Amino acid sequence: MKIERLSQDRIRIFLTFDDLLERGIQKDDMWREPPKLHELFLEMMEQAYTELGFDASGPLAVEVLAMPAQGMVIIVTRGKSNHAGDERSREEDELEDDIYDMEVTMEESDVVMYAFRDFEDVISAAKQLKASALTESGRLYSYNGKWILAIEPAYVDASKHQAVIALLAEYGEAVSVTFAMLEEYGKVIMAESAVKEICEHFQF
Template structure:
């Protein structure tokens, strides 16, 4: 579980599928109201407080984005003021500390994304993907000093996706960056057919 601050009132939590399995939670469970999911959220908020000093009191907007290869990205935004149903501000002692007032949004992403520290690893991954005849597509981005390869998961069947992920995981690592963040803040180096372009430009 990785937690990072996006702003004074916003954090991003990255849960790998291993994080979920360790807690006996399946991917589809995140869409259900079950005790394990509530326990996981409480654990996330405790860790956010201990690592970042992020206090989860008051209303929270929680966005859960399921990603096909990486796991789950949970974005938590804290409200400014705790408002009661009659419109008045609640006192701290009136709020049940064990209860979170949440508005939860659930989304699913169809993009497989892996991050690479070294450009040589990007080239190696691309050559392996082409040699294995897995894909010649993809997009290459530069984001915060890292290289990110992104692939549309809807264009391939599950076994092909798994093989694609296995190659990418050999050279890079799963990233918590979402497609929307990449589009807005990343720089598109190769907006299409990245694997083919990389192999053409850097053939040995």
């Protein structure tokens, strides 16, 4: 489980499917809200407080995005507490029931996103995707010093979806970013048909 601060009142949590399995949670469980999900959220908030000093008091907006190769991305935004003027210690808060005032939105995305440190790896992956007749689509971004290749399921035959993920995993690593984050903080290098464009421009 990886936690990072996006702003003073917002954090992002990335859970791989291995993280979920270690806690006895299957992917589909994220949509059913069993008691173990409540335990998972308590664990995440405790870790966020320990690592980042993020105090999840007051109303929270929780966005959950499930992705096929990456796992789960959870963005927690803290609103203004109704008890902002109260001077209560953390120990007193812990005596209360572990209940959060949350507004949860859940979304599932089949977009496959992989990051590559070297552009040569992007070229190699693209050539293999085309040679294996898996796809010639995709968008290419530059983000946080890495190359991000995003492939939407609409441009991949359903029977080849897992093969695309397996091939990309040979050259890159799954990342916990969304299209919205890439559009806002990244740079679009190739807006469409990235695999085809890379293969045509880099022939060796």
